[in-house]
Amino acid sequence: MIFTAALLLMAGMTLMLVRLLRGPELYDRVLAVNSFGTKTVLFLCVFAFLIGRPDAVDIALLYALMNFIATIAILKFFRYRTLDIALSKMQRRGDHT
Amino acid sequence: MSEFLQALDIIRPYVAGAVLILGAVIVFLGASGVLRLPDFYSRLHAAGVTDTLGTLLVLLGLILFSGFTLLSAKLALVGMFLLLTSPTATHAVANAAHKSGLKPLLGTWRSQPPKDEPGNNT
Amino acid sequence: MSTDFLTPLDAFTIIDLVFMTMLVVVGIAIVRLKDLFAVVMLSGVYSLVAAAWFVSLDAVDVAFTEAAVGAGISTVLMLGAMLLTAREAAPTKPIRHWVALLVVCATGAALLYATVDMPSFGDPLSAPNAYVGLEYLKRTGADTGVPNVVSAVLASYRGYDTFGETTVILTAGLGVILILGMGSPLRKKKKPAPAKTKTNTNKDEIIGAHHVVLRVVSKMMIPIIIIYAAYVQFHGDFGPGGGFQAGLIIASAIILYALIFGVEAAKEAVPPSLVRLGAALGVLIYGGVGVINLLLGGKFLEYNVLNPTHPAHGQELGIMFVEIGVLVTVASVMLIIFYGFTSRQPDISDKDW
Amino acid sequence: MNVSNESRIGVFMGYALSLTTAMAVLWLVLSGHYDSTLLLGLGAGSAVFASFMAWRLHILDVETSPYHRLWRFVLYWPWLLMEVIKTNITVIRTILSPDMVLTPRMVRVKTLPDTDMGRALFANSITLTPGTVSVDLDSDEIIVHALLKEMTDKAGFADMAARSARASGEKPADKAGGMK
Numbered sequence: 001m002i003f004t005a006a007l008l009l010m011a012g013m014t015l016m017l018v019r020l021l022r023g024p025e026l027y028d029r030v031l032a033v034n035s036f037g038t039k040t041v042l043f044l045c046v047f048a049f050l051i052g053r054p055d056a057v058d059i060a061l062l063y064a065l066m067n068f069i070a071t072i073a074i075l076k077f078f079r080y081r082t083l084d085i086a087l088s089k090m091q092r093r094g095d096h097t
Numbered sequence: 098m099s100e101f102l103q104a105l106d107i108i109r110p111y112v113a114g115a116v117l118i119l120g121a122v123i124v125f126l127g128a129s130g131v132l133r134l135p136d137f138y139s140r141l142h143a144a145g146v147t148d149t150l151g152t153l154l155v156l157l158g159l160i161l162f163s164g165f166t167l168l169s170a171k172l173a174l175v176g177m178f179l180l181l182t183s184p185t186a187t188h189a190v191a192n193a194a195h196k197s198g199l200k201p202l203l204g205t206w207r208s209q210p211p212k213d214e215p216g217n218n219t
Numbered sequence: 220m221s222t223d224f225l226t227p228l229d230a231f232t233i234i235d236l237v238f239m240t241m242l243v244v245v246g247i248a249i250v251r252l253k254d255l256f257a258v259v260m261l262s263g264v265y266s267l268v269a270a271a272w273f274v275s276l277d278a279v280d281v282a283f284t285e286a287a288v289g290a291g292i293s294t295v296l297m298l299g300a301m302l303l304t305a306r307e308a309a310p311t312k313p314i315r316h317w318v319a320l321l322v323v324c325a326t327g328a329a330l331l332y333a334t335v336d337m338p339s340f341g342d343p344l345s346a347p348n349a350y351v352g353l354e355y356l357k358r359t360g361a362d363t364g365v366p367n368v369v370s371a372v373l374a375s376y377r378g379y380d381t382f383g384e385t386t387v388i389l390t391a392g393l394g395v396i397l398i399l400g401m402g403s404p405l406r407k408k409k410k411p412a413p414a415k416t417k418t419n420t421n422k423d424e425i426i427g428a429h430h431v432v433l434r435v436v437s438k439m440m441i442p443i444i445i446i447y448a449a450y451v452q453f454h455g456d457f458g459p460g461g462g463f464q465a466g467l468i469i470a471s472a473i474i475l476y477a478l479i480f481g482v483e484a485a486k487e488a489v490p491p492s493l494v495r496l497g498a499a500l501g502v503l504i505y506g507g508v509g510v511i512n513l514l515l516g517g518k519f520l521e522y523n524v525l526n527p528t529h530p531a532h533g534q535e536l537g538i539m540f541v542e543i544g545v546l547v548t549v550a551s552v553m554l555i556i557f558y559g560f561t562s563r564q565p566d567i568s569d570k571d572w
Numbered sequence: 573m574n575v576s577n578e579s580r581i582g583v584f585m586g587y588a589l590s591l592t593t594a595m596a597v598l599w600l601v602l603s604g605h606y607d608s609t610l611l612l613g614l615g616a617g618s619a620v621f622a623s624f625m626a627w628r629l630h631i632l633d634v635e636t637s638p639y640h641r642l643w644r645f646v647l648y649w650p651w652l653l654m655e656v657i658k659t660n661i662t663v664i665r666t667i668l669s670p671d672m673v674l675t676p677r678m679v680r681v682k683t684l685p686d687t688d689m690g691r692a693l694f695a696n697s698i699t700l701t702p703g704t705v706s707v708d709l710d711s712d713e714i715i716v717h718a719l720l721k722e723m724t725d726k727a728g729f730a731d732m733a734a735r736s737a738r739a740s741g742e743k744p745a746d747k748a749g750g751m752k
Contacts, residue, residue, distance in 0.1 A: 069471055087433055
């Protein structure tokens with residue numbers, strides 16, 4: 001059963017790969033990478049059970065935590081052509097709500 | 098009472114497997130939606146299916162498998178972080194597309210009735 | 220190699236084959252695409268597939284490193300590098316295509332020829348599974364008290380190698396400093412405004428309520444990422460992880476901060492001078508542990524002497540400190556590279572360097 | 573905001589404390605080694621370090637450390653879960669239907685929570701329910717892309733906004749000082 005789930009997730013990854021290669025917009029590619037990442041996280045979780053190594057869940061956790069950093073960088077790259085500007089004003093201490 | 102709990106324990110793997118498979122199927126459906134839908138903005142919604150219900154069910158199934166363990170707690174953390182970060186990432190992509198002037202498809206859109214090859218409509 | 224295909228396709232072979240196919244497809248696509256941006260996206264996917272595949276090969280430590288690099292930092296750094304160059308790959312002259320093809324074909328043929336001599340996957344008689352590898356597996360527990368053999372080999376048995384690798388990372392950071400500079404904060408502060416106006420956006424778009432979602436979520440995630448890095452750092456003894464990965468993760472947290480609040484703010488909180496210091500300090504910590512061992516009468520990086528009554532504890536302690544040194548260097552060098560790339564925008568006049 | 577210096581420090585310490593506690597709990601969940609004093613000590617140190625970094629990065633405030641309000645979110649979550657399941661079923665049905673009919677819309681939602689926390693939660697809740705994606709968050713509106721026109725129901729958005737405002741700890745009278 002777990003194996004079937006893993007295969008289904010891999011099929012989903014393959015579909016994402018098709019979308020990634022096909023585009024047509026760059027945003028479609030970003031979306032595909034993003035979704036591919038989510039599926040990889042799920043696959044790693046499932047796979048941890050399949051091979052009986054809970055360590056794989058740590059890797060999934062890492063991706064779940066950090067995959068969106070790349071997306072934010074891509075957003076900045078697209079919109080501002082630079083990585084070093086601020087997206088948001090710093091709220092100094094004392095601005096607490 | 099304990100018999101009931103025992104019965105629960107016996108059916109638990111089956112329930113877990115069913116939930117897991119359902120989740121994986123939903124992930125797959127979401128992925129096929131990303132291929133099938135006509136434009137970038139509508140594909141976001143299909144990806145959202147994977148990100149939300151698919152994620153929840155797959156992780157729930159795995160949690161049911163492992164029972165009340167530390168691994169379950171970690172899986173729950175994976176779910177929490179995914180539910181926190183994936184809509185953020187989706188928002189970021191949508192925002193970038195919108196700001197750069199990518200026009201969404203509006204009005205009414207129908208897939209061509211005679212043919213539904215997934216993904217031939219881009 | 221050949222015997223693999225004679226056995227019936229079991230479950231894991233299918234998974235391995237699918238992943239390898241994906242890697243090949245992505246690789247070919249990377250070569251064929253001209254749009255560098257799409258190439259960056261594809262290399263992100265390449266890393267994801269590679270991580271999943273390494274897990275399926277039971278190489279969890281390698282997968283973890285791949286994930287730590289691929290999840291955030293490599294994409295960010297590649298985008299940073301792209302900002303310094305054109306968005307599309309320059310077309311190469313056809314004649315060079317042929318030469319390249321020839322070289323690739325020759326190398327490929329040589330590699331294929333070499334595979335014939337390789338032991339088949341999981342062969343108990345192959346070199347890694349026989350002599351020294353077995354010895355490591357047998358003795359690690361008693362020698363070092365560290366359950367994860369990979370960590371023990373990395374930081375203790377092969378401590379010299381890792382020391383060398385840490386130095387290599389420092390050297391890489393130095394190279395980036397030499398080529399791109401560090402974007403000294405004092406000089407940039409004098410004219411922060413012109414550096415920002417050249418982007419074709421008006422001010423209220425840059426700073427405003429537009430990115431509330433990103434800000435709120437990122438602020439929540441930054442401490443969580445840091446604590447996760449600490450977990451990875453200190454549990455390298457038990458599972459995958461260690462200084463390399465933790466350093467990458469901490470650097471990612473600060474890069475995330477820099478992406479949201481601007482590199483200037485990040486430089487204020489984690490100044491380049493500190494980062495420069497850290498890069499060298501990490502190597503110093505690593506070497507310092509070795510020197511302390513020397514002073515205590517042992518050999519260089521022989522951690523046993525750290526706890527004479529209980530050598531295995533000494534090993535554990537030594538590995539911990541050494542890993543901290545690796546963490547400091549790796550995190551610092553990643554930030555050096557990030558600062559170097561981002562502060563070297565084309566629209567900033569170059570005469571400052 | 574007119575807060576006296578002392579109470580500001582008090583509030584600040586509160587955030588530091590709640591963040592450190594939350595990080596320590598997270599460490600315990602991740603670690604799973606409760607017998608080693610060394611690891612427990614390192615965990616405590618790491619939690620303090622995470623808080624220190626938050627302070628160092630000037631982000632030690634309610635958005636970084638909302639953990640003392642977690643229970644409000646716990647109350648919000650089941651409702652959101654039901655919405656997520658409902659909208660998921662709709663979207664999956666749409667994707668699966670052989671002759672797919674989409675009525676995509678871009679709508680502006682004007683009712684927003686007051687604080688940035690609440691807005692972020694609202695925008696993410698919109699994105700989490702498939703069929704609607706928050707495309708842009710402005711100071712007075714959210715632009716939402718909806719897959720089907722049934723999903724652009726004003727009252728539904730207003731309800732969700734009110735709930736996410738409550739979940740992010742907003743009291744009706746509390747006029748928050750977030751960015752306007």
